[in-house]
Amino acid sequence: MPELPEVETVRRGLLPALAGARIARVEQRRPDLRFPFPPGFVERVTGRRVLGLRRRAKYLLADLDSGETLVMHLGMSGSFRVDGATPGLFHHPRDKNAAHDHVVFHMESGARVTYNDPRRFGFMLLIPTPELDRHKLFEGLGVEPLGPALDAAFLARAFRGRKAPTKALLLDQRLIAGLGNIYVCEALHRAGVSPLAAGGSLVKAAGAPTAALGRLPGAIREVLEAALAAGGSSLRDHRQADGSLGYFQHRFRVYDREGAACPTPGCHGAILRAVQSGRSTFYCPDCQKPRPCRSGSGKP
DNA sequence: AACACCCCCTGTCGGC
DNA sequence: TGCCGACAGGGGGTGT
Numbered sequence: 340m341p342e343l344p345e346v347e348t349v350r351r352g353l354l355p356a357l358a359g360a361r362i363a364r365v366e367q368r369r370p371d372l373r374f375p376f377p378p379g380f381v382e383r384v385t386g387r388r389v390l391g392l393r394r395r396a397k398y399l400l401a402d403l404d405s406g407e408t409l410v411m412h413l414g415m416s417g418s419f420r421v422d423g424a425t426p427g428l429f430h431h432p433r434d435k436n437a438a439h440d441h442v443v444f445h446m447e448s449g450a451r452v453t454y455n456d457p458r459r460f461g462f463m464l465l466i467p468t469p470e471l472d473r474h475k476l477f478e479g480l481g482v483e484p485l486g487p488a489l490d491a492a493f494l495a496r497a498f499r500g501r502k503a504p505t506k507a508l509l510l511d512q513r514l515i516a517g518l519g520n521i522y523v524c525e526a527l528h529r530a531g532v533s534p535l536a537a538g539g540s541l542v543k544a545a546g547a548p549t550a551a552l553g554r555l556p557g558a559i560r561e562v563l564e565a566a567l568a569a570g571g572s573s574l575r576d577h578r579q580a581d582g583s584l585g586y587f588q589h590r591f592r593v594y595d596r597e598g599a600a601c602p603t604p605g606c607h608g609a610i611l612r613a614v615q616s617g618r619s620t621f622y623c624p625d626c627q628k629p630r631p632c633r634s635g636s637g638k639p
Numbered sequence: 640a641a642c643a644c645c646c647c648c649t650g651t652c653g654g655c
Numbered sequence: 656t657g658c659c660g661a662c663a664g665g666g667g668g669t670g671t
Contacts, residue, residue, distance in 0.1 A: 341664060373647070373666090397665075415664055416649080439649085458648045460665060503642065512666080519664055574664060616643065619662080 341397055341413040342519035343484065344566035345585065349419055350394045352580030356421045356450040357389045357401060364445040372441060373414060373462040383407060383465055384444075396480050396516030400471070408468045410476070414460025421580045423451040452580075481514040485563055489515060489556050491548040498538035499546055506534035506615050515559075521572060521594045522562055524621045528593045528603075530558035534620045535613065536629040565590065593621040601626060 341349070365381045377383070387403040394400065401409040411417075423446075442454040442463065454461070466474050482488035497514045498505070508514060509523045518526070527534050532541065532551045541552035566572060571585035579585060592602045593610050601608040601623035608625025 345664075412665080414648095414666085456648095457650065458663090458665095460648070501641080507642080510665095521664065572664080617645080618665095 341415075341417065342522050343394075343397060343517035344522070344563055344569075344587065345571035346397045346399060346413065346517075347394055347567060348571040348579055348585060349413070350392055350399055353399075353419055353421065353452065354392055356446060356448070356452055356580075357392050357444075359389065360450070361388045361447040362386065362444050363447045366443040366445070368441050368443075372456060372459045373412075374464070376463060377465045380463070380465065384409060395477065396483070396512060397519070398476070402468055406468055407465045408471055410464040410466055410471075411454075412461050412463075414456060414458060414462070416458040417454065417456040417461035419580045420453045420455060421450060422453075423449050479513050480516040481512060482516065484515050484517050484559050489559065491553040491556055494552050494555055495542045495546060495548040498552065499542040501538035503538055504535050504615055505532055505538050505541065506620055508538040509555075509559075510616075510618075517563075518559070520618055521591070522559070522566065524594045525562045525592060526555065526559040528622060528627060529562055530554040531603075531626050533627045533629045534615065534622050540629065593623065595619075596621060 362384055363386070365384050367376055367381050370376065383405065384403070387405050387407075390402040390404055392399065392401050397412060399411040399413075401411070403409060436455055436457065439455050439457045439459075440453050441456055441459070444452040444454075446452065454463075464476075471477055482493065498508060501508060505527065506523055509518055509526070510520065524534065530551065532555060541549050543549060566585075566587040569585055569587035569590065570579060570583065572588040572591075573584040573586065574588060596610045597612040599610045601610060603623065603626045606623060606626045608623040610621055611624055613620045613622070
């Protein structure tokens with residue numbers, strides 16, 4: 340499930356149960372997820388108070404009063420469920436997946452925060468809080484797509500001279516941190532940019548962004564904001580921490596819509612599926628042409 | 640350096 | 656109905 344809007348939605352959902360709360364007990368039900376849990380994981384987390392819950396890219400960061408930060412990544416199929424403290428919210432179908440409940444945080448308040456992850460591509464680490472920015476996982480991370488650093492000039496600098504397709508560059512967490520396969524497809528469509536075009540083709544010789552590249556930051560921001568407002572996308576029954584479903588998946592314009600009519604007004608194209616670096620790309624070949632002709636004169 | 644490809648793991652879905 | 660391959664929101668590692 341988890342790209343930026345989903346991880347941020349999870350963060351907000353966990354806030355009431357975690358922020359300022361003390362972890363009374365931890366159940367770690369297996370030795371590893373994608374990576375082994377850090378040595379002494381249970382002991383280092385038990386009894387700690389959670390000072391705050393932040394997000395960076397697709398990582399959740401719980402700052403503990405021990406001076407360590409619990410770093411959590413949801414991988415492809417990770418999710419959190421909160422229950423116990425506020426009865427009567429929403430009853431999650433928990434039994435079905437209980438085999439994949441790998442970590443349970445029992446809060447002092449009585450709330451239970453359960454991490455479930457069938458594919459186990461997620462992971463948890465403990466890193467001293469002051470060292471986070473220097474840690475291997477974070478030091479190379481790119482800009483936050485909803486932050487002020489993402490603009491046309493930034494993309495022009497990042498894309499200049501690059502032969503990799505635009506899709507691959509937008510997925511590269513070292514450039515922009517937080518986008519995933521869905522929202523890259525959606526943003527490219529909204530901007531009218533071909534996912535197949537070389538990144539460098541969107542930058543003029545002098546290093547200035549083309550009109551097409553200029554539309555991308557706004558398109559990225561718009562689609563992320565809209566997804567956030569919808570509580571993220573709920574694919575494969577994925578739920579928010581309170582058990583509710585995000586509904587942005589109903590607003591996908593291209594993702595997983597191969598063969599459907601392009602939703603761009605006036606466009607008569609049909610959505611295609613392509614494979615780029617082993618992952619599906621969905622796009623409209625008519626309004627996402629390699630040579631952007633949507634604005635400006637269209638001259639070379 | 641930059642890019643393409645493989646892999647980790649489980650579940651689900653479509654085709655035969 | 657059942658079996659089998661393809662594919663899934665991520666990203667680390669390796670080989671060219």
